[in-house]
Amino acid sequence: xxxxxxxxxxxxxxxxxxxxxxxxxxxxxxxxxxxxxxxxxxxxxxxxxxxxxxxxxxxxxxxxxxxxxxxxxxxxxxxxxxxxxxx
Numbered sequence: 860x861x862x863x864x865x866x867x868x869x870x871x872x873x874x875x876x877x878x879x880x881x882x883x884x885x886x887x888x889x890x891x892x893x894x895x896x897x898x899x900x901x902x903x904x905x906x907x908x909x910x911x912x913x914x915x916x917x918x919x920x921x922x923x924x925x926x927x928x929x930x931x932x933x934x935x936x937x938x939x940x941x942x943x944x945x946x
Contacts, residue, residue, distance in 0.1 A: 866906060873903030894936030898929040905929070 880896030883889075905925045912919060 863910060866910060870903050870907045870910075873899050873906060877903060891936050891940045894932050894939075898932040901925065901929045901932070 877896045877899030880892045880899060884892035884896055905922060909919075909922055912922075
């Protein structure tokens with residue numbers, strides 16, 4: 860029971876962080892904010908989906924694949940931001 864409550868807090872925090880990053884993206888149009896916003900929203904939805912598993916402590920391959928994808932999004936936007944620009 861407490862695990863579901865704590866997971867709900869993590870889901871809420873991830874979605875709020877994602878919405879803040881999307882708000883900053885709308886103001887600046889910086890792809891770094893867009894990538895972080897999408898990654899946090901995907902991670903929040905991924906965590907929410909684990910609430911519906913029969914035994915969430917065992918894990919599921921699909922959950923880890925989606926988590927890897929969100930981390931790869933973050934890595935890609937960081938690498939894109941730090942890549943040298945041609946002038």
